[in-house]
Amino acid sequence: MKVTVERAQLLKSLGHVHRVVERRNTIPILGNVLLRAENAQLSLKATDLDLEVTETLAAETGAGGGSTTVPAHMFYDIVRKLPDGAQIVLEGDGDRSVLAIRAGRSRFTLQTLPESDFPDLAAGDMTHSFTLTAADLKRLIDRTQFAISTEETRYYLNGIYLHAAGTAKAPTLRAVATDGHRLAQVDLPLPQGATGMPGVIVPRKTVGEVLRLI
Template structure:
């Protein structure tokens, strides 16, 4: 194999694929990236056996061929080479090394044979649809923060993607929850997604897709089956296993009859929560909301350091209510509100609260209260 490629392009592609590679691997080949040169293209492929990413870029191929080299090492080398340089990658069949040349720099890296490199066989995909990159990013951005990190409840360690709504108003819905908070967002159901199975996309996959989207105008092709999902964004193809589990009936925790409505300026509310929570303990994090007609008082009491209160003028006309929340969770949700005005629908100090943008925009959030 002998191929010449422009540094900036190779660095960008390696930046995408090397992230999938775990730094500590018991199986040496999983620490490597597969390089394949043919037909004026160089393709790079990396996998952790659950997730596989392939990117193809234009290259000057003198001799076709393939090999595998340590992914993080290659990325670091290319990153440190001079801007604008042309990089020559050369491997000969009789020696298990890859030679890298650029300007006055010379490197050789140990290789492993391509035949050892695992293939994440995707099998047949049952449904295919296309979404705008901005829509995919919005689906992820609005729900990712609520993904559970508790490994024992593995079925909550991802975003539940499924079709919802009625025949006349069908939607593609993304839901994530960790048991303390829930995030849900709906988009119009794209053509080809009708009858799609409900799938749980793992947290790592979600993060990689989010990082791969650098052009909001691009199109993202999504293919899925009961066991796998594949995202194609430009020259990048990301294939992932899905979480094999049943997502809980989340509809039961979304309150329908919360009769107390609080309308608040999102920015004022966010800043006030942030300020008073400065003195909360790492363990406690509780912030108390005391609601009365037209007024909201936020307060935090920490026996070890003191207390803080802040008063806001709000639109609230229901009965007085005191309720507590985890301040970090409250800030996470406030950050998702796209408009300037947030609406909180409350019931009582022990029941979940529904939080939405005043103009809804297809997203809703549920937050469980805390004792304060």
């Protein structure tokens, strides 16, 4: 595996995915980010078994591509401290289980774990798909997230409940959050494709990550 990528692009994508990784993990592979190079693209994936984030960016990839996993927070700290405009070369050696990082005169080597150990959260078949503008999604979150419960024993209140509501003449997409003492509710016109969608609870951690992205 050999990949060349621009530092600013890699840092931006790593900044999104590394936040999902808990700093303390009893399962070593969950502390790593999965790197996969193919078709002139580098994809980064991280998960805590509840939330999975994948980012893809343009890169120069060697013949055949390749994949590996490296410690997420250590990798992020290295990239963050490299100079602006640097071209970063990532070279993986599967036989030695290491990833070499080169940028200018800087050299780093990180221990890796095999891709086969990385968990895959299969999403399954989604029955509904619809589009919301970033402004509408931000409005839903901003006006409801304050009411999300932080009491872990009532896990079903630890998120925002999204579901189709309203009447046949005025259908809506409704977001609701409550901690048992207060309740926040916001309605938007039902987007095309959301008719008949099953209600879903978007967990608090996912809400926070989505809000940062938009």
